[in-house]
Structures are given as structure tokens and as C-alpha cells.
Amino acid sequence: MATDTHPKHKRKRTPTHTFILNGKQVHVNCPADVRLLWVLRDLLHVHGPKYGCGLMVCKACTCLINGRARQVCGVPVGELSDCDHVVTIEGLARSVGKELHPMQRAWLDYDVAQCGYCQPGQIMDAVGLVNEVHAAGRQVTDADLDRFRNVCRCGTYPRIRAAILDAATEMHASSEYGCISPVKATLKRRKPPAFTG
């Protein structure tokens, strides 16, 4: 049987990308346009972020990048710099120094998950939403929840709403969850290539 654990690098040496993943610096060799979702899942074997569309629509792949919820299926790994913090569901609790993040605890309290496939993305987006709303000095509203785009095909939406509101109260009461990193997303940004459908 043929093996090819190290895929062929047929053209030239692939670049090395460095960023901080769940608190630890990681290096990965691959072309710069490979989206972070696949870098995490296929190269680094971090499987919490899930694939559901590859179009930033279902949001099952959401992670926190410098504290903001981002769909990593639409982030080329080359856009990250070595001081960018990427937090996946696996590192969420540790990022606040807890066994479980308040959002995860609320998820357990309301028994939110059904199949669980979308839940890492839901939780990461929920944390991002609460962080942004609190940073803007206000509370989560029904309108915020109505705009919460994540697809849950099992349809556990009502429990998701309840859990977010519950966790938001706890997060608001404590400065531990302040949250949007002062480290700005790095600006080595190029003009994004045109979308060709």
C-alpha cells in the first residue's frame, strides 16, 4: 500500500505560518491560501471547529480570533501573523482560566445540544456576540438573537437563545470575561481576491 503522509510539494517549498492556537504558538507548512479551518482540522488535527458549508453561512466553524467570532472557513492562513490569537472550542475554557466557560456551562444547564455538530460554532459565536455587545456597553437583545445566523439543523434554537441570555448575565457580572483582545488583528492584509462563485 502506498503511503503519503507527507503530501507532495511539487512546485516549491511551502511557506511556514505561525500563530497562537489556544495559547500555544504553532507553526504549519502549507500554501498561504489554505483556509484556517482546514489547517486546524486536517493539518493540526484540532477537530472542534466543524465544516458545514465553507461559505461563512452556517458558522459551524466559528473560532475566536483575537476575541472576535470569525468563520475560519473564510480565513486564509497566510492572513494570520505570529501574534494573532486563535481560540477554538477546545481552548475556550482555558482562555478564561476555567474548567468551563460560562457559555459552555449554560449550554449544559439548558441541555442545548442535540447531535452536537453545530454546537462548537454556536458557542463560539455566542461568546463573540456577548463580548461585542458588552464592549458596546449594552445588553443582549431579542434583535441580537434574531440576527444570530448559526444553522442548527436539529432545531434547538429556543434553548440556544435561553442559554445565551443566561451566560450573558454571568459574563456581564464579571470582569474576567472582558474579552476582545487588545491585540489588533494584524494588518498584513492584501486585497482579497475576487469571489468567482
Added chain:
Amino acid sequence: MGGAHSAREEGTDGISRRRFLGYVLAGPILVTAADMTAAQSARAAVPTVQPVDFYDLTDLLTDSTMPTAHLITVAVNPDGTVSFSLPRAEVGQGITTAVAMVIADEMDVPVENVKVTLADARPELLFNQQTQGSDSMNSLYTPLRVAAAAARGRLTQAAARSLQAPLPRLKVRDGHVYAPDGRSASYGSLTRAAASERTARVVAQLKPRSTQTVVGTPQRRTDALAAVTGRKVFAMDLDVPNALPTMLCRAPTINGSARAVRNLAQVSSMPGITDVVVIPHTQYIAGGVAVRGATFGQCIDAVRALRVDWGPGTVDGVSESDVLGELMANELPMAPALGQTLDQRFTFYFRPGDPLEPNCAVADVRPDRAEIWSSLKTPIWVKQTIADLVGLPEEAVTVHVSQGGGSFGRHLFADAAFEAAVVSKAIGKPVKLMWHRTDSFRQGRVHPMATSRVRVTYAGQNVLAFDQRHTGVVTDIGEGFGDVFSAMVGHTEAGALGYSQGYFNLTANVPYNFGPVTQQLNEIYELGEFNTSSVRSVYGSDYSTAVELMVDQTAKVMGQDPYRFRRAFARDARMTAVLDQVASAASWGRPMPPGTAQGIAVHREYKGFAACVAEIDCRPSTVDRKIVDAYTGARVTRVVFVIDVGLPINPLGLEAQMMGGIMDGIAQALSYSLHLQDGHFLESSWDNAHYTRQWNTPPEVQVIVMPPTTDTPGGAGEFAVPTSMAAVACAYARATGTLPTYFPVNHFDIDYEPMPTVPPIPQSPTDGLTHSGPTVKGAG
């Protein structure tokens, strides 16, 4: 805590309602099983005609599992945990939690000490390893209890010897057996003594309902922590050595097949790509051009770069208007009108059938053996088919059942597992194969398009007859369900008409005293080959919505209130009870502003009854509300749902199942469909096919679980879909004053620019660092 029930060698006693035969299997630790052959023969023989009042799909599926119940075992481990290898799929419905609860209750062990895993394909189980028809709890409940009770009996006997205490005075609590003087022995310490050198039959005494302490109480999911920490492992999360990401480039029309690749060398040399191979279209796989690479992202690039010559598909040039014409031309004739009638035809468009986890499987096919991992509801059939596909004997193929990220009927079929096996064999390497989301919408299995004609014959305040003719594109049931139907009803009238006919006849019903009722199904093969499957609730969502809308129309011409009318014609006291409960909890008839209304519906299936009240807001200010990149439309503002499943095992899980079904019902009534145009579906993204999202989630959802009405659990998984879809449709009709005659009601509002079909899948965005959510109109 309860007294020690006895498990004696057979022959000392007869078998009562709570006494069953079980087995202790030969081995070093205690392993027990149920013998349900007597239970099966106690039920009436499979009848030749199946009016659901006497014998329904649940009976059929459960009966088909009884002969092999003794092959499903409960094992007590030396560490005190109890193991059960579940021959069903866990796809989010909560079956592993419910099963753990049943075992824990019968044995008096903590629920968390019961370790439930998903069994590999076991052909010896015959019909007892399929997950369908919302039948898992109905078919497993008693065999599980018997096996658990047999284990408990053996353990207490062993404790009596070990503690030298009289058996009747022993008490069991939390996996320990206590003597009257307080000394105790744990199940773990007793398992070797309770084991048997030879397989022996025992009598198992089940707990009376009054002493069950876990069954019927709300229990959180046993896998919840894994789910919220990212540790729950789905098929694509497995790290099988050298199983690299693999995707297929699929045809521009449904079931088109790849003839040749024009740029094979170029694509083969793209970064990360290891293999490119043409996979022919066959009966079992869609086929196309497979690419394998270091990352799925590079597979997407390669799929998009491929230049493929495509052969024709199976429905090239066909659009949904053609399908509708064909369906209408093939509708069976209605009964003659003998009096005043109400006549109506309803149309139900194609709907997607896929869960959020895409079709996926890992396959490692070698010259002498094969190993497959996938979420599968019919693993025995999959194992047998893969053996055929790759040319290996059945015993050389191992099929592992993974945790599933949803199913809704989809995993009765195993398209990804078949493809993965064939691709792995073709290139001689392991593969981790996944469909792109766009493939799922465009080439995936769908809920077939159908029409439903209803004729209500009435006089004065009475309904004299009720007729329904349901006509549809063929629902592919044969492969997933085939074995059961061929074995159980193959020689009966229902079976002779085909599997889908059998299914329809064993489920369809009108739960009202409407005089003679006829419901007939006609499925049209002449339309060509669509990829369909039995999507959650199968025919129920459509035929029941048509029935309930016409019930409202009938009540209207008779000048009666929809709730009181249903109550007056209800055929069953359990139905009246759920209707009364839902009407009371929802304040049925409360004043509502113009443009808003309540709708009520009821559904009977799966040995249970459900009733739903939906409130809808169809005012322009709501319909036209703006949410970025969202289809909004009419909004269901409140749902009250009442469910009677007989014996609820886990009310919290049952509530979750109803909640999810309600979201399906809302989607199917209002917004979720596919558009067939010129041989392909237009939709390619979750933002095109409008499954319910938060902006269409009712702000208020209340699920009421009725107290037990029987001593066995009925079905749950599909129940809420028809009931809520019908209630939403009825509410829509009342709010707008217009009877909706096609579904979903927004079907002709296409709010996106369809993506091209070549290349078949879109590229991922690149600006994800700057914002959250979709960016490109048409892309999402």
C-alpha cells in the same frame, strides 16, 4: 432502592406481564440478554391487511426485532460500569441517553455508570440494527429491561451467597447490594461470581412501574459535555492513518456521470493533491471525479479546476413544472361525489433531506479486508453492499457506526460510505471522504415532490366520507427498509404494492370519525430517477397538512370552531386529551390582531398523539422585517405543543425532539424548499434553502409532555414535524384569509442569484478575518 427481584432458572414459574425469559451468557463476567421470542408470538400474526388501527409500522418494526433480541447483551464490568453496545444510530435524537436510563433504572445503577457505545454492523441481528420509523425505544425498551433485570437478578443471587444473607432481604442501591446489617458488595465485585460457565436461561422479573425512579424523569444528555467542549467525535474527526481528505467533482445535472477528464495531469500536480480518479456512476454511487489531498481546502481547489466531460443525468431538462404536470396526470381518481363536497389539491415541493454534518465516511480498503467508519442507520445492509462493491467476502468488511451529526432519515442511505469504499479501492489508499455542502443540495437525497388531493363529503353538521389521493415522485425506501418489508409484509396486499405503498398503508390515517376514509398513494416511476429518501416523517408532514387544512375548511363551512370541531369528531380519548391540553395551555380562541391568528392541528402515529397550536404574524411590518442576508417572511410567534407518546422515557429529551420537529414543521410550511430547473436544483447554500434560523424561531415555544398513558414508549423522533407543519399552515390560512395550496408558502420568492453548476462547488471566501457572516450575495 428496591427489593431484590429474583432471576431463577426457567421452569419454576410461568411468565407474567413483568416476568420474561432471559439468558446468562457463558463468560468470565456477567453478560445477559433477553429472549423475546415468546413476546413476539403473543402478538397477533402479521395480518394480510393493515389498517393502522390494528397493526401499524411501529408494530411491524418492533416485531421484526424480537427474534434477535437475545443477541443484544448487557455486560457488567469489574469496575462496576455496565456496558451496552447499541445496535442503533445516535444522530442527536438522544437514544444513547434514553437507553442508559432504562438500563440504569432496571439495575439500580447511576445513569453515568452505564456506558453505551454504537455497535459495529452485526449481520446476525437481521432486522434489529436499523434506526427508522421512530421505533428505537418501542423495540428496545422491553428487551433491554429483561436483559438488565436478568443481570440484576444474577448479581443479587451472587450477593446473597457472598454476603451470606437471605435473598429477599437484600436491597440494591447505586450499583451495590446491601445486606440487612449494612454490609454491601458492589456490582463490579460480584460480576465474576454472577457469571456463568454455560449459557443458561433465566427468568427475569421486571420492576413494577411504580418503583421505576429514572424512567420518566428529565435527564440531560450523556454526551452533552463532550459536545460543548469539542470532544464529541464524528466520522470526520477520526484520525485514521493516511486517510486523507477526499472530495468528488460532481455533475452539473442530477446523476450525470463523468466520461473523461481533460486536465488530469494539471489537477494531479496541484498543491497537496495526491490522487485524481474518475469514479463511474452506478446504482449505488453518484460518482464523478474523486480528488484526494492534504486538506479539504486543496480538494475544493482541485474540484473547481477539473475540466470534465459529463454524460447525461437521469432527469436532464426536467423542471418542477414538468413534475407537477406529471403528478397531476397520474392522480388516482377520487371517490364519486355523493352529496356536498369540499375538494382541494395541495402541492408539496422538493425539500432538502440532509443534516448539518455533510455526507461523509472514512474507508480503508485493502486487497484482503476493508474497514469503514460512518454514521449509518442500516449498517448491516451497508456492510453487505460494500462487500459486493469492493469484491470482498462479507466477513472481511468491518463497518463501524460513528456518532452522527443529525440524520432526519438521511442516513438510512450510505452514499458517502459506498463512495469512500469505491474510491479507496480505486486508488489503493485510505480516504476521508466528504461531500461539499453544495453537493448535498444539488445531488443529495431529497423529500420527494408530491400532490395531495382531498375530498370531504358532508351533509349538515356531519362528515359522510373523507378521501385522499397522495401522488408523488418515488420515495426511495426499498434499500433502507427493504429487508424488513420483504420479510414482514412481502406476501401481503400492502407489501405487494411496493415498499413505499406498504409504508404509507402502515402509517397514514385520519384520526376523525369521518365515515368511510380512503387514503391512497400513487408514486410515479416514469418521472426518471431522482435521489430521494424517507425524510423525517416521510409522508406524514404532507398528507397530514392536507388533511388538517381541509378539517379547518370543513369546520368553516359548518360554522364551527376548529378546536371544537376536532374534538367533536375525535376518534380516541387520548386524542381528545391532547386537544384539550393544547387548547387550554395556548388559550385557544384568545383575541388576536388582524393579520395574526392561531392554528390548531393534531396527528396520530407511532403509538401516540400530538396536538399543536401555532400563532403566526402575517402583517406586512413583520413579513418585510429586515435582517441582513435573511429570508424573513411570516413569523410564527408562539408554539404550544402537547405530546403523548404512551410512556415518556426522558421528558427533557422528548421536549428537545419536539422542539426540533417544530423547527422542521415551520420550515416546511413557510420557507424550506428546492427549486428544480432544467435537470438540477438551484439551491447551493443554507442561505438559499431557508431552513428555520433564529430570525424565524418562535420567541415562545412550550412543549407539554403528557403523563404516561400506556406502559411502553411509542415513537418520538418524527412526531412534531407533521403536527407543527399542519398547525402553522392552518394558522397561515386563518391569518391571511387565504388557503395556502402549495408548500412552502414562499416557494416562488427566489431571493438569491443561483450559483453556476460548473464548477459544481463555490470557492470559500477569503475575507473572513474582517467580519462575521456571509459576504457575497448569492454565495450565502
